[in-house]
Amino acid sequence: MEEAEAESLNLKSFLKWAAELGISDSPPTSTIQSDSCLGQSLFVSNFPEAGGRGLAAARDVRKGELILSVPKGALMTSQSLMMNDEALSIAVKKHPSLSSTQILAVALLNEVNKGKSSRWWPYLKQFPRSYDTLADFGKFEIQSLQIDDAIWAAQKASQKAEEEWNEATALMHELKLKPQFLTLKAWLWASGSISSRTMHIPWDEAGCLCPVGDFFNYAAPGEETSDSEDQAAGKASSLPEDGMLKSETELAAAHRLIDAGYEKDVSSYCFYARRDYRKGDQVLLCYGTYTNLELLQHYGFLLMENPNEKAFIPLEPDMYSLCSWENELLYLQPDGKPSFALLSTVRFCAVPKTSRRSVVHLVYSGNRLSTENEVVAMRWLAKKCRTILDILPTTAEEDGNLLSFLGEFLDIHQSGEIKEMSSPLPTELCAFIKSKNLVSEGIFAMSRVARRSIERWKLAILWRHLYKRILWNCIVHCTEVINDIVSRDSIQ
Template sequence: MEEAEKLENFMEWATALGISDSLSINVDEDERRNPNNHQTLSCLRQSLSISYFPNAGGRGLCAVRGLQKGQLILRVPKSALMTSQTLMLNDHRLSMSVSKFSLSSTQILTVALLNEVSKGKRSWWYPYFTQFPSNYDILASFDQFEIQALQLDDAIWAAERALERTKTEWKSATAVMEELMFKPHYMSFKAWIWASTSISSRTMHIPWDSAGCFCPVGDFFNYAAPEDEQVFSEDLTAADMAAKSLRLTDGVFEGESAAYCFYARTNYKKGDQVLLSYGTYTNLELLEHYGFILNNNPNDKAYIPLPSDLYSLYSWPLDSLYIHQNGKPSFSLLAVMRLWATPKHLQKSVRHLAYCGSIISNENEIIVMEWLSKKCSLAL
């Protein structure tokens, strides 16, 4: 009952800010704030409603009617977005303290978030904060036992790196938190993890702040991975890449309307969960930044230990050498493995074939596939 009341209060607060899933609602601020209009002027219920999906992300947004692909389904005005700028605008002490220290944009938003949360019910954003999780399951929150349980070297390394990076950011921001006279609870590393994770998992891109913005109601959308046909291939033109990059996400800040706008990524029937694509991520990246994984992620990758003498044969980044979710080696991995399996005195003469993605010879291909198969079996 308490959670339901908090949600209802939040929805009334969001409605008053002009957040809406219906373009037909056009009322002034006084009408929005009229409690007698709550049922007809709710920010949702025209296209979306809040529902619970136990096997698909928990709480999310549900279609209350048929929705068409590309249709605008939610608009959040700029005035309803929470950024470090908006938090400092109404807190001179916070603004002055932050200006004295050299912090990254993400650190500034983390400090500003903790500062605002510490105000409790005095904060204008309090109804929104009641909808934040009390904890997250991202890699930076893993203890040593949980990190080792990941088993794979690249996963363990990613978790240790995430933890170390978060600790470094926390320590370097301690001075500004001391100046703001944070209570011990909000100075703790546990509180920093909560705030930085809230930023990592809930913020959305805005062009004027690399830390992003918190988008009330918009952050209720659960994640849908981009489909296979949206993943970039090596033969795309620059124009194709630009067009496809726009389709990798379904929410964007539109300057003309001064609002964050969300569009249906596909056709939805009444009762379907409406999902949002944050971009292309592997399961390990989803766990690091958002705290969950997908049972079937078309963008997942597997990395296997490669021979040390292989690294001198190419200039591709290490993260391009992987096994696709469907079991196929990546273009870069296959190219460099074909070159590696070629006798050294012949490598120069066949390099152009390998880099074009061509098979060098049947014998070469057998060596490559048998080696990769053996390494995959050992990893499994």
């Protein structure tokens, strides 16, 4: 059977299985019996440019409408997995130091280990085979990020995954998992599934895996969720289970922004439309507010246009303590403009040390201190960005060219062995192919693994390209501010 045909049959039996568990996209009053849980409000579709498989509106949908409900019994949690598996439950109790996420990862692998005999088998077959989160990045992809902060985040993510795997190995051996489920690769699959697919529930920090609900692709929070209508409608809210929402402010923001949650009164996970949708539109979910690096870290993708993107630039050491801003507030926005905190810090630094006391109140008001100060501040910022860009191994333009080349390369070489390349390969691609041992006896095989590997590397290149674009935007912005001041001065 063709792979696509098998996939379609698997999906069909999954949607039937989901309907039997009470998952439904029908209005609560409806009593329609169906062999699919979808079809009334949603259907599964493919969106190659926005997340791949996702959910589309089966009819015109109004903002605030309930579009999917998943009963508690259909949620896959550590608790529900242990309830049906005494051996798992007993073994887990012997390892109290494991975190709730590690327990869910082991329970997930333990379930996959059962194969077809697992009651969750139709659902498990819908999971991706591998992920592109930062923890999945190899050394080459990590270095390809080029920016120290991002390299550090990726190294940390991959070290953390390995440490957590090591800690959980004893439990997995006790459960007598098959060798292929004891590997780091299997662990990365389980932790990638948890990181990119779980939803918040109040009774387990690791969250739950929510069949069908985890088919919603992501849209960044925008204007439609910034008003108070959702709270006015009294909807429950959920938090993405990812450990990213650290501060109270972030938690509060996430509560406002997310459009799905577990509702105790109906014992179901409920999903609401966050805006009006026309029939056929992709229906999206906001998992939270993320920069592109955070999206990569937790979900393995990034957005070309991310309103929440932030480019952090290394400042002089004393600048971090000069004002009372937290470091996370000192960044460039996607349009290149400095954040309020960064702008005021740079302005303050541009004041001679002896005069700083007298301008403290003005700095925090967000006002320009003087035209001279503004010019010095903007010059400093533009120079900083230029210096950072100058020392990076590639320019934004080169990254853009490499991305186009890789896009064409993947299109031309769909699969199979490649003996002769149509054009000379870019140096970085040669280094990539060599580091991944993709060539054997002069022949490059475009296997599924090679393709995935290139796709993952493309994400690293795209990330650094977008970072550099913000720094360029900043240089343009600073130059415009300076030119504006100079031209006003010359008129006066």
